[in-house]
Amino acid sequence: MAATATALAVLTACGGGEDTSAKGAGGKPVTITFWGWAKGSKEVVDAFNASHTNIRVTFEEIPSGNAGGYAKISNAVKAGNAPDLVSIEYPSLPEFVSAGSLQDIGAHFTEDDRKKLLPQAVDLTTLGGRTWAVPFDATPQVFYYRKDLFARYGVQVPKTWDEFRAAAEKVKKADAKARIATFFPDDPTTFEAMAWQAGAQWFKAEDDTWKVDTTDPATTKVTAYWQGLLDAGLVHNNASFSPEWTGSLKNGGTIGYLGASWGAGVLKGTLPEQSGKWAAAPMPSWDGKPASGMLGAPPSP
Known part of the structure; x- marks a missing residue:
C-alpha cells in the first residue's frame, strides 16, 4: 500500500487541452481537467458536474503523490500538457512552487473564501505572500x-x-x-x-x-x-x-x-x-x- 497524505486542489502553470476561455465566451461550458487520487474525488466531481451547467470538470485518477503521481504531474508540466487542477500534499507544495509549476491564484481566492476555511490550512497554501492552492482537506x-x-x-x-x-x-x-x-x-x-x-x-x-x-x-x-x-x-x-x-x-x-x-x-x-x-x-x-x-x-x- 502507498500512503497518501492530505491533498489540496492546485492550479497548474501549463494547463492543457482546448482554450477554455474561448469556449466560455462562446456560450459553451468551460471544461477543466483535474488529476487527483483522494478517495471520493470522482464522486465530488460527479456531483459538481450535475449541479453546474457552465463548467465541466474532467477527472482522472492518478497514483498518490510519492507513488508516481508527482512524477506524472511534473512530466506533464514539462511537456506543456498538464491538467488545470491537481492534488498536491501540503509538504510538497513548496517544491512545485519553486519549480514554477503553479500559478498564483490569489486574484481568484477572495478574503471571503479564506474566512470559510481553516486558517491553518490557508497558511499552508500561502507562500511568499501569494496563494498557490485552495485547501482541499485537513486531517486533525x-x-x-x-x-x-x-x-x-x-x-x-x-x-x-x-x-x-x-x-x-x-x-x-x-x-x-x-x-x-x-x-x-x-x-x-x-x-x-x-x-x-x-x-x-x-x-x-x-x-x-x-x-x-x-x-x-x-x-x-x-x-x-x-x-x-x-x-x-x-x-x-x-x-x-x-x-x-x-x-x-x-x-x-x-x-x-x-x-x-x-x-x-x-x-x-x-x-x-x-x-x-x-x-x-x-x-x-x-x-x-x-x-x-x-x-x-x-x-x-
Whole structure:
C-alpha cells in the first residue's frame, strides 16, 4: 500500500487541452481537467458536474503523490500538457512552487473564501505572500478507543497526556497482554503531528533561508514522554498498519488508536466485525484544552 497524505486542489502553470476561455465566451461550458487520487474525488466531481451547467470538470485518477503521481504531474508540466487542477500534499507544495509549476491564484481566492476555511490550512497554501492552492482537506488527530474494553477495565477516556499514561497503566494492570495504544517506530508523521500539537515548529523560512530545529523544548518534551511509555512497556511498539498491529486490534491486545480523522475508515475496513465497539475522542493534550496537529491521510491501494 502507498500512503497518501492530505491533498489540496492546485492550479497548474501549463494547463492543457482546448482554450477554455474561448469556449466560455462562446456560450459553451468551460471544461477543466483535474488529476487527483483522494478517495471520493470522482464522486465530488460527479456531483459538481450535475449541479453546474457552465463548467465541466474532467477527472482522472492518478497514483498518490510519492507513488508516481508527482512524477506524472511534473512530466506533464514539462511537456506543456498538464491538467488545470491537481492534488498536491501540503509538504510538497513548496517544491512545485519553486519549480514554477503553479500559478498564483490569489486574484481568484477572495478574503471571503479564506474566512470559510481553516486558517491553518490557508497558511499552508500561502507562500511568499501569494496563494498557490485552495485547501482541499485537513486531517486533525483523533483518539479511537474500544468502548466495551474501556468500560470493562474501568478506564476513563483521557483528556490530557498525564491522564493517558495513567489510563495506560490501568489497562496493563487489568490485562497484562493489553495496551492502550501503539507507537509506530516507522511513521515519523504521527510523531511529527504530536510534536506539532505541543507547539513545535521544526522548520521555517528566515532571511531567505530555511531554519530547521528539531531540538526545541516541545519536541524534547514529546520525545521524553513517549520514550517513558515505551520503557515502561505501556504501549505496543509495532510498525504502522502492519499485520502485528492489525492482529493486536483484532484480538483486543490493543484497545486504542492514535490516528486521524480518516482513521475511522481504517478501523471500519480493517475490523468490520467490531463495528459499533469503537468510539472517537479528541486527542489528549498537555493542558486539557483542544489542540491537534494534522496527520496526512489513510493508506490506499
